[in-house]
Amino acid sequence: MTDKSLPFTQEQLEAIAAEVPTPFHVYDEAAMRKNARTFYAAFAWVPGGFVNYFAVKALPNPHVMAALKQEGMGGDCSSLAELKLCAAVGITGDKIVFTSNDTPAHEFVEAARLGAIINLDDLSHIAYLEKALGGRLPEMLCFRYNPGPLKAGNAIIGKPEEAKYGFTRAQLFEGYRILKEKGVKRFGLHTMVASNELNPDYFVETAQMLFDLVVELHRELGIRFEFLNLGGGIGIPYRPEQTAVDLAQIGARIKAAYEKTIVANDLGPIRIAMECGRMVTGPYGYLVSRVLHKKAIYKNYVGLDACMANLMRPGMYGSYHHITVPGKEAGPRKVYDVTGSLCENNDKFAVDREIADPAIGDLLVIHDTGAHGHSMGFNYNGKLRSAEVLWQGGGQWKLIRRAETYADHFATLDYPGLG
Numbered sequence: 252m253t254d255k256s257l258p259f260t261q262e263q264l265e266a267i268a269a270e271v272p273t274p275f276h277v278y279d280e281a282a283m284r285k286n287a288r289t290f291y292a293a294f295a296w297v298p299g300g301f302v303n304y305f306a307v308k309a310l311p312n313p314h315v316m317a318a319l320k321q322e323g324m325g326g327d328c329s330s331l332a333e334l335k336l337c338a339a340v341g342i343t344g345d346k347i348v349f350t351s352n353d354t355p356a357h358e359f360v361e362a363a364r365l366g367a368i369i370n371l372d373d374l375s376h377i378a379y380l381e382k383a384l385g386g387r388l389p390e391m392l393c394f395r396y397n398p399g400p401l402k403a404g405n406a407i408i409g410k411p412e413e414a415k416y417g418f419t420r421a422q423l424f425e426g427y428r429i430l431k432e433k434g435v436k437r438f439g440l441h442t443m444v445a446s447n448e449l450n451p452d453y454f455v456e457t458a459q460m461l462f463d464l465v466v467e468l469h470r471e472l473g474i475r476f477e478f479l480n481l482g483g484g485i486g487i488p489y490r491p492e493q494t495a496v497d498l499a500q501i502g503a504r505i506k507a508a509y510e511k512t513i514v515a516n517d518l519g520p521i522r523i524a525m526e527c528g529r530m531v532t533g534p535y536g537y538l539v540s541r542v543l544h545k546k547a548i549y550k551n552y553v554g555l556d557a558c559m560a561n562l563m564r565p566g567m568y569g570s571y572h573h574i575t576v577p578g579k580e581a582g583p584r585k586v587y588d589v590t591g592s593l594c595e596n597n598d599k600f601a602v603d604r605e606i607a608d609p610a611i612g613d614l615l616v617i618h619d620t621g622a623h624g625h626s627m628g629f630n631y632n633g634k635l636r637s638a639e640v641l642w643q644g645g646g647q648w649k650l651i652r653r654a655e656t657y658a659d660h661f662a663t664l665d666y667p668g669l670g
């Protein structure tokens with residue numbers, strides 16, 4: 252079970268809404284930092300230090316990234332914009348992992364200029380990168396492993412053979428052999444094959460799989476690995492009946508696997524990294540909107556001033572996001588479809604959901620929007636991207652992104668009368 256009570260009162264939200272137009276996303280900084288510390292404590296045993304490379308795409312706001320940097324996190328980037336955000340907040344060098352796919356040459360050039368750890372997605376990218384960098388390779392390189400159709404017994408890992416990412420097992424052996432031949436000196440290995448996974452066994456199995464692979468790669472090629480990146484994908488309890496992953500338990504079980512495999516084969520020390528996004532910021536973000544309309548036709552509807560352009564997950568994946576009405580937690584409840592205003596019938600935040608019965612004009616809060624929320628937004632129907640607010644506790648908050656204006660929206664059109 253997960254407590255879905257809000258970290259702010261109705262009055263505190265109304266005070267923000269008096270200055271920042273709804274809808275907006277608000278992020279709870281203290282809760283995010285506390286979670287980051289729990290995460291790092293679970294991996295404090297890692298020889299040479301543990302790093303979580305925050306997946307920038309989850310919440311690409313430099314104010315949040317700067318707070319996460321203070322907590323020791325690096326940045327996981329897959330595009331030039333994400334590299335620029337990292338550089339702006341002072342995340343550079345081996346605090347960046349650049350895990351892109353289908354990557355244009357100039358993005359590799361910028362990643363190399365920043366000293367990022369480059370994680371290649373395919374065997375053919377070795378030559379592509381070498382050409383992009385004017386005929387040389389970085390001193391350190393990493394490959395992304397796609398475990399494909401694993402043996403029975405590894406069912407937890409899902410269906411990586413359907414995914415476009417990474418090297419096959421055979422290609423990994425070939426790839427590291429080529430790197431060695433070309434004089435690359437430092438090696439990493441990465442995998443990322445799940446998303447929003449709440450089963451802790453999955454992460455322990457992924458670690459064990461990489462540890463075993465490192466033993467075999469060492470046996471066959473004589474290379475030693477400097478770090479292993481277990482990827483992201485730790486899930487969050489979107490539903491109140493779900494429970495967050497026990498990070499301390501995962502950390503302890505991965506430690507046991509490390510000792511049994513890496514230490515026993517005398518292949519340490521190997522640094523361990525992860526690149527979680529959702530788990531780092533997801534539960535600490537809230538989309539705050541106002542009820543504009545209610546209607547009763549064949550079903551009952553609550554219409555908001557937020558829409559799918561502010562939070563795409565429910566419309567796109569049918570994802571559950573918890574909904575509360577501040578100040579009405581103890582009041583009567585009723586079943587509604589909660590909708591936005593796009594001319595798309597899947598613009599619904601909830602379908603047939605029993606919620607506290609709101610009145611027109613009430614604030615309504617959609618939970619767990621701190622990852623893949625604002626960042627997945629778009630401008631369909633000319634909807635403007637919302638503001639983002641950082642909640643600093645005790646009634647203190649700061650605007651960390653203003654809402655778009657129509658001038659922003661029309662800025663790329665050169666046409667009289669628009670702006």
Ligand SMILES: *Cc1c(COP(=O)(O)O)cnc(C)c1O
Pocket residue numbers: 306308309327329350443445446447482483484485526527528529530622
């Ligand atoms: C999206 C992504 C992540 C983050 O995934 P979460 O589910 O947010 O933890 C990490 N690494 C890569 C390569 C990704 O594409």
